[in-house]
Amino acid sequence: xxxxxxxxxxxxxxxxxxxxxxxxxxxxxxxxxxxxxxxxxxxxxxxxxxxxxxxxxxxxxxxxxxxxxxxxxxxxxxxxxxxxxxxxxxxxxxxxxxxxxxxxxxxxxxxxxxxxxxxxxxxxxxxxxxxxxxxxxxxxxxxxxxxxxxxxxxxxxxxxxxxxxxxxxxxx
Numbered sequence: 001x002x003x004x005x006x007x008x009x010x011x012x013x014x015x016x017x018x019x020x021x022x023x024x025x026x027x028x029x030x031x032x033x034x035x036x037x038x039x040x041x042x043x044x045x046x047x048x049x050x051x052x053x054x055x056x057x058x059x060x061x062x063x064x065x066x067x068x069x070x071x072x073x074x075x076x077x078x079x080x081x082x083x084x085x086x087x088x089x090x091x092x093x094x095x096x097x098x099x100x101x102x103x104x105x106x107x108x109x110x111x112x113x114x115x116x117x118x119x120x121x122x123x124x125x126x127x128x129x130x131x132x133x134x135x136x137x138x139x140x141x142x143x144x145x146x147x148x149x150x151x152x153x154x155x156x157x158x159x160x161x162x163x164x165x166x167x168x169x170x171x172x
Contacts (some may be wrong), residue, residue: 025100032087032107039084039111043118046125047077062132069128076121083114119150 019027050073053059062070087107094103123146131139 022100025104028104029091029100032104032111033091036084036088036111039115039118040081043077043080043084043121046118046121047074047081050074050077050121050125058132066128066131069124069131073121073124073128076117076124080114080117080121083110083117086110115154119147119154123147123150 050070053070059067059070087103087110090099090103090107123143126146127139127143130142
């Protein structure tokens with residue numbers, strides 16, 4: 001039954017790829033960094049858009065609520081950027097120190113939190129646009145719709161595809 005009741009105990013299910021532990025860690029770090037490239041592109045585009053909005057004439061006429069919603073979206077985009085780029089920076093700084101396992105364990109958690117920040121930043125941006133163009137009801141409808149889309153596609157569907165909880169850390 002999903003979601004499980006009570007605490008979820010996540011156990012690692014080893015991959016049987018014929019790789020050595022070091023080869024597997026190297027591959028896993030490479031996969032993590034490749035996944036980050038996809039997410040980072042979205043954050044960069046959104047962040048650029050959010051930064052440019054401030055310099056428009058219409059932004060200066062925005063309500064305090066609209067400016068606050070914009071600042072929230074910018075803050076979430078900054079958090080997503082920091083969280084989604086941290087594992088790449090760590091890899092570059094620590095790649096010869098034997099820290100791959102730690103980079104994977106912590107990096108995976110950072111990526112998940114970064115994806116939540118990205119989803120919230122996009123949702124806030126869409127809600128802001130809906131508010132400015134159509135009003136408060138459209139803002140709420142579009143905000144809820146965005147949250148549902150991200151929640152289902154990014155977080156519910158993976159558990160539907162594989163109902164067993166998966167590890168969040170590196171292979172053991």
